[in-house]
Amino acid sequence: MSDIALLPAVSAFLARDHGLYIHGEQVASQASARLTVHNPANGQAIAQIADANQADVDRAVDSARQGFASWSRTSPAARARVLLRLADLLEAHREELAQLETLQSGKLIGIARAFEVEQAAHFLRYYAGWATKITGQTITPSLPSFAGERYSAFTLREPVGVVAGIVPWNFATMIALWKLASALTTGCSIVLKPSEFTPLTLLRIAELGSEAGLPPGALNVVTGAGHVGKALVEHPGTDKVSFTGSVPTGIAVGQAAMGAKLTRATLELGGKNAVAFLPDVGLDKAVDGIIEAGFLHSGQICAAGERFYVHRSRLEPLLEALCQRLGQLRIGSPLDEATQFGPVANKPHQQKLAELFATARAEGNRILHGGRLGDGPGCFVEPTVILANQASDTLLNQETFGPVATFLPYDHEDELLHLMNASPYGLSASLWTNDLAKAMRLIPQIQAGTLWVNMHTLLDPAVPFGGIKASGIGREFGSAFIDDFTELKSVMMRY
Numbered sequence: 247m248s249d250i251a252l253l254p255a256v257s258a259f260l261a262r263d264h265g266l267y268i269h270g271e272q273v274a275s276q277a278s279a280r281l282t283v284h285n286p287a288n289g290q291a292i293a294q295i296a297d298a299n300q301a302d303v304d305r306a307v308d309s310a311r312q313g314f315a316s317w318s319r320t321s322p323a324a325r326a327r328v329l330l331r332l333a334d335l336l337e338a339h340r341e342e343l344a345q346l347e348t349l350q351s352g353k354l355i356g357i358a359r360a361f362e363v364e365q366a367a368h369f370l371r372y373y374a375g376w377a378t379k380i381t382g383q384t385i386t387p388s389l390p391s392f393a394g395e396r397y398s399a400f401t402l403r404e405p406v407g408v409v410a411g412i413v414p415w416n417f418a419t420m421i422a423l424w425k426l427a428s429a430l431t432t433g434c435s436i437v438l439k440p441s442e443f444t445p446l447t448l449l450r451i452a453e454l455g456s457e458a459g460l461p462p463g464a465l466n467v468v469t470g471a472g473h474v475g476k477a478l479v480e481h482p483g484t485d486k487v488s489f490t491g492s493v494p495t496g497i498a499v500g501q502a503a504m505g506a507k508l509t510r511a512t513l514e515l516g517g518k519n520a521v522a523f524l525p526d527v528g529l530d531k532a533v534d535g536i537i538e539a540g541f542l543h544s545g546q547i548c549a550a551g552e553r554f555y556v557h558r559s560r561l562e563p564l565l566e567a568l569c570q571r572l573g574q575l576r577i578g579s580p581l582d583e584a585t586q587f588g589p590v591a592n593k594p595h596q597q598k599l600a601e602l603f604a605t606a607r608a609e610g611n612r613i614l615h616g617g618r619l620g621d622g623p624g625c626f627v628e629p630t631v632i633l634a635n636q637a638s639d640t641l642l643n644q645e646t647f648g649p650v651a652t653f654l655p656y657d658h659e660d661e662l663l664h665l666m667n668a669s670p671y672g673l674s675a676s677l678w679t680n681d682l683a684k685a686m687r688l689i690p691q692i693q694a695g696t697l698w699v700n701m702h703t704l705l706d707p708a709v710p711f712g713g714i715k716a717s718g719i720g721r722e723f724g725s726a727f728i729d730d731f732t733e734l735k736s737v738m739m740r741y
C-alpha cells in the first residue's frame with residue numbers, strides 16, 4: 247500500500263505565506279518571528295507560521311470586541327443558520343481538511359476524516375440547535391410585600407463576551423470547533439490560538455467561517471507559541487478563557503485568568519484515567535476494550551485510559567493476548583489508508599515518552615511489549631504494555647498521553663475502588679463487566695467526570711464532558727456548556 251495523493255488545494259495551502267486571521271481576512275503578523283510546522287511522520291518542514299506578538303493579539307481582541315457587538319445582536323435563528331452552513335462547508339472540504347490535519351499531526355487519515363471533520367460537523371450542528379433554546383426563568387420573589395406592592399423577577403442568559411479559545415495539538419481541528427461552536431451559538435465572539443505544532447487547519451476553517459456568513463471579528467485566529475495564549479488570557483479585552491491542554495499549563499492559565507480580572511475559565515485538562523476489568527469479562531472483549539481505551543490515536547486523547555486494573559486471576563492470559571494483538575498492528579505512514587498505527591504528534595512528545603520508558607525500566611517495571619522509539623526521522627513510538635510493581639510507580643501516576651498501557655493486578659473490589667480513586671485527577675474512567683447490578687453499585691463510588699461502562703473514549707455532543715479534581719473546571723457539550731459561556735442576569739420589578 248502507499249500514501250494517498252495530496253489534493254492540489256492542500257499543496258497550494260501549504261505553499262502560502264501564512265498570516266493570522268483577523269476581522270474576516272488573512273493579515274500579515276506584525277511580528278517578524280516565524281515558527282516551522284513539521285510533518286511528524288517524516289520530520290519534514292511543511293509550513294512556516296507567524297509567532298504573533300502583543301500588537302497582533304491586541305488587534306485580534308479589538309476585532310473580537312467589534313465582532314461581539316454585532317454577533318451578540320444577531321438573532322439566535324440567524325446564528326444557528328451560520329453554524330449549520332459552516333458544518334456543510336466542513337463536509338464539502340472534508341478531504342482537504344483531513345489531509346492538512348494528518349500532515350500537521352500524524353493522525354491516521356481515516357481518523358482525521360471521521361473525527362476531525364465528520365464528527366466535528368455533527369457537533370457543530372448539535373451546538374447550532376442550542377442557539378434557539380437558550381432561556382432564563384421566571385421567578386416569583388419569596389418575601390412578603392411591605393405595603394401591598396408586588397414583585398416579579400426573571401433571569402436572562404447573556405453571552406459572556408470575547409472568548410479566548412486555546413487549543414492543544416491532539417485534536418487540533420475538532421477541539422477548536424467545539425470551542426468555536428460553544429462561543430458562537432451563545433452569541434460570544436472568539437479568538438482561537440491553535441497549538442504551535444498544529445495551526446494549519448484553523449487558518450483554513452476561519453476562511454470557511456467567513457464564507458458561512460460570520461461577521462468580521464466573530465472568529466479570529468492568532469498563531470504562535472505559548473506566549474500568545476498567555477497574552478490572550480491576560481488581555482483586558484478578553485472575558486472568558488476556554489482552554490484544553492496539559493495540567494501544568496491549565497493551572498497556570500486558570501491562575502492567570504483569575505489574577506487578571508476574575509476572567510471566567512473553562513479548563514479541560516488531562517488526567518490518569520483508570521480502566522477496570524471485573525473478572526467476568528471475556529478475554530477478547532477485554533483486549534478490544536484495552537485497545538479502544540488506550541491505543542486509539544496512539545493514546546493521545548485526554549480521556550484515554552492509562553491505568554489498567556485487571557483481576558489477578560485474569561492478568562497473565564490477558565496480557566499475552568494483548569501483546570499478540572498489538573504485534574499484528576500495521577505501523578506506518580498516516581497517509582496510507584492501510585496503516586493502523588502511526589507516529590505520535592511531535593518530537594518533544596516522542597522524547598517525553600522515551601524518558602518515561604527509561605523511568606519504567608529504572609523502577610523495575612516489566613515492559614511486555616514495545617517500549618522503544620521507531621527508527622528514522624518520524625516520531626514513531628511502539629505501542630507499549632507495561633506491568634507495574636505497585637501503585638506508586640511513575641507509570642501509574644504520570645500522564646503519558648501516548649500509546650502506553652500500564653497494568654496492575656487487584657484481588658478485591660474494595661482494593662480496586664481504592665486504586666481507581668487514589669489519583670489527583672478525575673477526567674474519565676471505565677468499568678468493564680457483564681454484571682449490570684454490580685456496575686450500578688460501583689458507579690457512584692468511582693471518582694470521574696465521565697464514567698463509561700463497557701466502552702471508553704466515545705464523546706457525544708449531547709453528553710456533558712469535563713473533569714473533576716485536577717482534571718479541570720467546567721463542562722463541554724449537552725446543555726452544560728451554556729452555563730460556562732453565558733452570564734446569568736437577574737431582573738426584579740416592582741409594580
Ligand code: ADP
Nearest residue numbers: 413414415440441442471472475476491492495
Ligand atoms: P500540549 O501542547 O502538550 O497539549 P500545553 O498545555 O502546553 O500542552 O498546550 C496547550 C495549548 O496552550 C497550546 O496552544 C499552547 O501553545 C498553549 N499554551 C502554552 N503555554 C501557555 C500559557 N502560559 N498560557 C496560555 N496558553 C499557553
